[in-house]
Amino acid sequence: GEDVEQSLFLSVREGDSSVINCTYTDSSSTYLYWYKQEPGAGLQLLTYIFSNMDMKQDQRLTVLLNKKDKHLSLRIADTQTGDSAIYFCAENGPGNTGKLIFGQGTTLQVKP
Amino acid sequence: NAGVTQTPKFQVLKTGQSMTLQCAQDMNHEYMSWYRQDPGMGLRLIHYSVGAGITDQGEVPNGYNVSRSTTEDFPLRLLSAAPSQTSVYFCASGDTAVREQFFGPGTRLTVL
Numbered sequence: 751g752e753d754v755e756q757s758l759f760l761s762v763r764e765g766d767s768s769v770i771n772c773t774y775t776d777s778s779s780t781y782l783y784w785y786k787q788e789p790g791a792g793l794q795l796l797t798y799i800f801s802n803m804d805m806k807q808d809q810r811l812t813v814l815l816n817k818k819d820k821h822l823s824l825r826i827a828d829t830q831t832g833d834s835a836i837y838f839c840a841e842n843g844p845g846n847t848g849k850l851i852f853g854q855g856t857t858l859q860v861k862p
Numbered sequence: 863n864a865g866v867t868q869t870p871k872f873q874v875l876k877t878g879q880s881m882t883l884q885c886a887q888d889m890n891h892e893y894m895s896w897y898r899q900d901p902g903m904g905l906r907l908i909h910y911s912v913g914a915g916i917t918d919q920g921e922v923p924n925g926y927n928v929s930r931s932t933t934e935d936f937p938l939r940l941l942s943a944a945p946s947q948t949s950v951y952f953c954a955s956g957d958t959a960v961r962e963q964f965f966g967p968g969t970r971l972t973v974l
Binding site: 754758781783785791792793794795798838840847848849850851852853854855 | 893895903904906910912920952961962964965966967968
């Protein structure tokens with residue numbers, strides 16, 4: 751079945767770049783997503799990438815997609831303390847049904 | 863434009879009690895869904911709806927019922943609460959293309 755895997759924890763220094771990685775199993779997913787969750791809050795959609803794209807850039811965020819290896823990454827440039835949160839990777843599964851399949855989430859800790 | 867709203871924010875139930883978690887959206891989205899979030903497990907899909915009058919089961923539907931009588935509302939009913947249903951519940955909505963899905967702030971439920 752479909753599965754999404756992420757590393758659980760990443761710690762970086764303020765000003766450095768952060769790279770959060772994700773692997774997924776369903777090659778037929780139409781879209782892949784990155785969500786951010788701050789403590790006690792809901793999920794905020796950060797960005798998404800269409801499956802026929804290799805890269806998408808949005809200000810400090812860069813998403814890279816390697817379809818061959820089923821690998822998705824989120825790079826945050828110039829990481830700030832306000833970026834400390836849990837980051838979830840998700841795929842929308844076969845047939846673009848909207849049924850999101852989430853990874854376990856990566857906790858990003860930004861040290862001043 | 864409030865987006866996706868959920869009530870209540872917090873709820874404590876005793877085993878065997880029933881209750882309804884409310885979800886509403888004002889974006890005229892056809893697609894709505896319910897997820898539960900448990901520590902270390904990401905989010906898992908409970909039920910979803912592709913439009914008024916149409917609902918279907920997700921990954922973990924047991925113990926929950928849904929209905930969709932209007933486009934705006936998608937309530938989640940717990941028929942007989944169990945401690946295993948202690949979780950944070952998120953409602954989401956998306957347009958017909960289901961490219962972007964927006965999440966509500968969540969309901970934190972504790973079943974004693």
